[in-house]
Amino acid sequence: MRTLQNLFPKEKFPNLLIGMDDGDDAAVYRLNEHLALIFTLDFFTPIVDNPYNFGSIAAANSMSDVYAMGGDVALALNICGFPKDMDPAVIVQILRGGADKVIEAGGILSGGHTINDDEPKYGLAVVGFIHPKKVLAKQGAKPGDVLLLTKPLGVGIITTALKAGRAHADHVREATESMQLLNKQASIILREAGVHAMTDVTGFALIGHSLEIALHSRVLLRFRAGDLPFLPGAADYAEQWLFPGGTADNRQTYERDVRISEDITEETALLLYTPETSGGLLAAVPKNKLGQVRSRFADAGQSVWVVGEVHEGHGIEIIG
């Protein structure tokens, strides 16, 4: 993408609030002084066996970028690739899973496009709206902020274990429920609490996405390993070294800006580099808003974990 960056400079396109050079997930375009459009897309190959659940996970994941920026979902279009000989009933299930998730988000699914493809693929292109002055980007985290995470980690290694035929059904069920959870409620609560910076945890893993906040905000993000929540099974599969290839890729990309204390096991460290799918929101929130945030999450019946804090400095630190 870096090779394309210079083609669309912000100086030339003053209404482009977030573009390629911002390290953010979606594009944000100002329509007028009260309204900006958030535009994002994502799609992937099946990560669970149940087609309805796959559709619903892919849709939740695609819409997550809108929530990570503090916006609301308005419109979505299906992006599909299906093999010619695929059972139409299975396709219907995938599309229904996605459509139900868009309904839950309060958006409208209004069409899409399908091509023939050897391996099934599904996702959404999504349009959301936000006030142009309320866009939550990755800069803005301040020393003293607390770091909150709204879903446990570990779906990446659990779905990898599933693909390898080594995952326990209970672990897959919990991972599936976690991936299906929309980041909508969490986003609303966090933006109302005056969150300083926010992102969602997906392919670049906890460390990669945190580092984007750290670099753009010019601060140090310090996590306490013992406070990081993991789904049941994640530690077992790490012990069996069932890491996907993306784990090592992420580590190679980010490790020069990361300090991990020596009392943390290599398996735990690698879990923090393991790609997540439809992960939770990671937010830097003023400390005095913590009580309000906790009680709002409890009222909404959703979980939130305090996993670290923001300091002056550079990069990511993981302490025991």
Place this chain on the structure above:
Amino acid sequence: MTKTIDARGLSCPQPVIMTRDVIKDAKGGRITVLVDTMTQVYNVSRSAEKLGWTAGHEEKDDQFVITLEK
């Protein structure tokens, strides 16, 4: 006796799983694993080292040969 595991063309964690399935049944000896990338070398080697094996590797004609010994 040297046993060879050909994990070329497979992506992680498959080479690790194949290696651990063999290690599980072997009390000791020498095992050779063929893989395509350095990431796979790292994952196979570290997971075997965790189980008490020593690991070394060399690059041959765009592929990697891992030697595990115990």
